[in-house]
Amino acid sequence: MKVTENSTYRLMQTNLNTITTELQNLRVKGSTGLKLLAPSDDPASISPVLNTRTQIRATERYLETMEVSHDKMQSTDGHLGHVEKIMEDAKKIALNAVNSSLSQPDLNVLADSISNLRDELLDSANATIDGKYIFSQCNDRWQIYFFRVPGKHHSLCKKYQL
Template sequence: MRVTQGMLAQQSLRHVTQNYKNLSEMQNQLSTGKKISRPSQDPVVAVNGMRYRAQVAEVEQFQRNVQEAHTWMDAGDTALGEATQVLQRLKELTTQAANDTYEASERGNIAKEVKQLKEHMATMANTSINGKYIFNGTDTNNAPVDSARLGIAADNMFAMEAEELESLSVNIDGAVYSNAARLDDDTIQFTNDADEIVTFTRNEDEIELNVNGTAAEPDAAFVYDETAISVNQGRVNIELLHDTMMPVNISPDSVFNQELFADLEQLERTLSNPDAGSSDIEGFLSKIDIHMNNTVNERAELGARTNRIEMMENRLGNQELIAEKVMSKNEDVDLEKTIIELMLLENVHQASLSAGARIIQPSLMDFLR
């Protein structure tokens, strides 16, 4: 085979061009820190990189969800803690008022504090974070308790229209009566599923209460609008791991329920009644204990979920480290190795240029001299 000077020159230029290409790729790797800059360079690395990035993005989203869950549960725990303190204070006040040495005026002063504590309890029930109410189930856009429609005075019922009466209920010693109906201008009746009847009768300036045929004190009845206290039991679930949903809200029916506000309203009325005795007041101690136990139990259940979320958070942290390590191993260059290879390529390039210069420089005229 005859090798000409042109063939040597072309081959030398081809090698120089290839060296430039290798140097360019190596410089790109050093400047970007990545093995490839376009999928065509290594489709396997590109496909694996997309999969690893999706995994890292999923873990990061779960971590944001965990922070959202912590926000909900921390706010709920704080509100339940305040509710427990309010109930403890109510128990102290009730114990004091049950003392026969207290006069009606002193009990009246205690009733004023009970009223403030009741209103504060409604405020805690309406706790919101980022514009979402955390104690109203899945209906997070509306407040669970409307204080304006709690504790409706019995005489105000007679001024209501029939449509307004339909949403009223009455709580008497824990028994709830609904299905309000106006029998005549001076009589309003409530019934329950057991066909028990409660009747309010207006007699001149007085209101008479009759429970299943037995006369009772009107102050013993807590009349309220059924829509004033939410009964939404929906769970607000947040996905914290793949296919793992965690409820982050508190069931309002366990803590801020109709029985709680009915008992607080009746306690306030009893303390304001000068004819009430210590035995009438002592009966509220057991009711307060029930509400306190419900609150503590709900807080304990919330704490158990918080502990589980913290374990999920640790697991997500480990998954993030592993995913980033695998992604880095797949995409990132080894800087030390790349720098050495670049230096070798530079030496090869310089040598090829030097050799090519010796081959291309001579011409036919140089041999004719």
């Protein structure tokens, strides 16, 4: 095969284009700081990168869920602490009510106190977080604890009379 000036020129042009393309890729990698700009840059290395990205996204979702759950648990714990205080107050009032030296007006005051505690207990039992009832069992959109008013009955869910 005879080497002509034309074939030498084409070979040099091809090599120059290859070197220019490689130089451009190196400049892009240097300016962005990224080794892999496209999956075609290194197909063998892209799989671990994609797996790592998937794991990072899953971990971020897990952390978000943990933060929301932590907030809900703290709120629930606060409501349960309030219920515990209500029950302790009710116990104190009940122990005070067995005192035979109390007059009827004193007993009426204690009855009003118990009624107020019942209302507080009902409010705590129907506490909400982000519009959802904390202690609801079958559907967190429905209030299930109520004070039964004679003659009225609602059956959205299994309800508990206080």
